[in-house]
Amino acid sequence: MSLLLSLHTQRGDFQLNVDTAIPSTGITAICGPSGSGKTSLLRCIAGLDCAPGGMVQFAGDDWQTQKNFVRCEKRGVGLVFQDAQLFPHLSVVANLRYAQKRQFRAAGPSLKEVCAWLQITPLLNRSVDKLSGGERKRIAIARALLRHPQLLLMDEPLSGLHDAARDEMMDVLQSLPQHLSLPIIYVSHSFHEVSRLADHVVLLEKGQLIAEGGLVELSSRLDLPLSRQQDAGAVLNATLFGHDNEYQLSTLQLSSKHQLSINQISAVSGQQLRLFVAARDISISLEAPVQSSILNILSCTIDTIDGEATQNTSMKPHVTVRLSVGEQYLLARITRKSRDRLNLKVGQQVFAQIKTVALVNEYGVAS
Numbered sequence: 602m603s604l605l606l607s608l609h610t611q612r613g614d615f616q617l618n619v620d621t622a623i624p625s626t627g628i629t630a631i632c633g634p635s636g637s638g639k640t641s642l643l644r645c646i647a648g649l650d651c652a653p654g655g656m657v658q659f660a661g662d663d664w665q666t667q668k669n670f671v672r673c674e675k676r677g678v679g680l681v682f683q684d685a686q687l688f689p690h691l692s693v694v695a696n697l698r699y700a701q702k703r704q705f706r707a708a709g710p711s712l713k714e715v716c717a718w719l720q721i722t723p724l725l726n727r728s729v730d731k732l733s734g735g736e737r738k739r740i741a742i743a744r745a746l747l748r749h750p751q752l753l754l755m756d757e758p759l760s761g762l763h764d765a766a767r768d769e770m771m772d773v774l775q776s777l778p779q780h781l782s783l784p785i786i787y788v789s790h791s792f793h794e795v796s797r798l799a800d801h802v803v804l805l806e807k808g809q810l811i812a813e814g815g816l817v818e819l820s821s822r823l824d825l826p827l828s829r830q831q832d833a834g835a836v837l838n839a840t841l842f843g844h845d846n847e848y849q850l851s852t853l854q855l856s857s858k859h860q861l862s863i864n865q866i867s868a869v870s871g872q873q874l875r876l877f878v879a880a881r882d883i884s885i886s887l888e889a890p891v892q893s894s895i896l897n898i899l900s901c902t903i904d905t906i907d908g909e910a911t912q913n914t915s916m917k918p919h920v921t922v923r924l925s926v927g928e929q930y931l932l933a934r935i936t937r938k939s940r941d942r943l944n945l946k947v948g949q950q951v952f953a954q955i956k957t958v959a960l961v962n963e964y965g966v967a968s
């Protein structure tokens with residue numbers, strides 16, 4: 602069961618070309634810079650727009666073929682846009698009941714459950730115009746879930762929120778797959794959001810699908826624009842090894858030989874976690890530093906150095922180094938000067954240093 606897409610359409614100068622199969626489990630992020638076609642693709646999946654001659658099939662149902670086009674309302678998709686689009690004249694609970702009366706199918710969560718998941722129960726009797734931006738977005742998500750969709754589509758649902766509200770919302774969204782097995786397609790230009798939330802990533806550039814795959818794999822590929830972004834970094838799978846209560850730290854196991862300390866988290870030993878390590882938070886040394894304040898010193902092998910293959914990138918002040926840590930990878934952004942001073946080469950054994958405090962709040966429970 603998956604979402605099969607073959608969409609080729611021209612809008613003015615813009616051309617969208619996407620052929621893919623998106624998994625029908627977990628959160629898939631459609632990611633790419635502004636104007637890359639994320640919203641255009643989402644609208645074709647929703648049935649809000651039609652790419653003539655295209656094909657959309659979900660879980661074996663034809664939503665679009667050469668001959669048929671199933672309208673948005675009949676596809677059973679939940680929609681959450683940047684703007685919450687709540688009814689201003691109705692209270693929160695009336696907005697939610699309106700959605701409940703228009704359910705696509707009987708099976709699905711109750712109002713009580715959805716309100717508990719999204720932590721909106723105390724808001725039910727409020728007037729919509731008395732809500733904060735983050736609260737409005739939660740109500741919009743609740744409203745979409747109460748229609749009992751078979752697929753949830755979200756277009757930049759956290760845009761416009763300040764950092765604290767965005768982090769809170771990410772916690773809420775991250776916990777959703779624990780409550781209901783609903784495939785979610787999540788449009789975002791923010792790799793920070795994607796690295797926290799997504800399992801699978803579809804990467805667009807100028808309307809073309811340039812890569813897709815698991816987040817852990819894509820995040821560490823140096824041939825993709827993700828690795829050149831300011832907030833680049835690698836997502837790693839880890840297992841919680843244990844806690845050091847005295848120092849309020851937790852230890853994560855990356856491989857049989859690699860452990861990391863992070864600020865203490867509320868997870869149990871053996872729990873699977875996902876960790877984002879920003880490329881700018883890693884430094885490299887040729888020997889294991891002694892008497893360093895940095896707790897996380899990992900022995901790694903240089904796998905690739907970005908910028909070695911092309912003349913152009915070698916003129917930038919920074920290079921990105923991909924380091925293998927067991928079966929996984931870290932990215933380290935260092936100056937070109939440091940690369941030359943240390944004479945770093947592919948295959949070389951080095952030590953990656955990561956400040957523990959840099960890892961705070963960057964973990965997520967793997968789904």
Ligand SMILES: Nc1ncnc2c1ncn2[C@@H]1O[C@H](COP(=O)(O)OP(=O)(O)OP(=O)(O)O)[C@@H](O)[C@H]1O
Nearest residue numbers: 612613615633634635636637638639640641642790
């Ligand atoms: N109806 C339309 N007619 C002509 N061009 C369009 C139309 N809709 C979108 N476009 C163009 O298609 C391109 C992709 O737009 P789209 O909104 O899908 O990108 P996006 O990746 O979602 O961007 P953003 O992150 O800024 O929201 C843009 O160049 C846009 O101007």
